[in-house]
Amino acid sequence: MEGLFFLIFFIVAGFILLQIVRSFAQWISNNNAPLISVSAQIVKKEESSDTTMVPVGTDGAMMPMSGTAYTLWFRTETGEEKKYSVSRKVYNNANHGDVGTLQFKGTRFIAFNPQ
Numbered sequence: 001m002e003g004l005f006f007l008i009f010f011i012v013a014g015f016i017l018l019q020i021v022r023s024f025a026q027w028i029s030n031n032n033a034p035l036i037s038v039s040a041q042i043v044k045k046e047e048s049s050d051t052t053m054v055p056v057g058t059d060g061a062m063m064p065m066s067g068t069a070y071t072l073w074f075r076t077e078t079g080e081e082k083k084y085s086v087s088r089k090v091y092n093n094a095n096h097g098d099v100g101t102l103q104f105k106g107t108r109f110i111a112f113n114p115q
Helices: 002-032 088-093
Strands: 035-056 061-076 081-086 099-105 108-114
Touching: 035 108, 061 088, 061 108, 081 099, 081 108
Parallel strands: none
Antiparallel strands: 035 061, 035 099, 061 081, 099 108
16 A cells, blocks of 8 residues: 555656656747747637635635636737737737737747737
C-alpha cells in the first residue's frame, strides 16, 4: 500500500514539474520571439466566469472565489485565426468587427490598435 502511495505521489509530482517546465519554456520562447504587427479583425469575443471553493483558515472552512477570463479571436489579413487571453480593459474596449493592428510576441498578446 505504501508503494502505491509513492507511485501516485511521483506521478503527480512529475506531472506538476512537467507543467512548470513547459510554462517556463513558453515564457522564454515568447521573450525571445520578435514583436510582430499584422492587420487583423476581431471575429469573436468570449467572457467566461469560474467559481471555485478555496480553504480559509485551519478549521476546514471553505469560501467561494470567482474569476473571469477574457478572450479575443482575431483573423489576420492572411486568414489565420489567433486567440488571445486579454485584460478586462482591452476586452471592454474591443468590439466585434473592429479592424486594426494586432501586436504579439510568440503566443503573448501585446496590443490591438483599432483603426
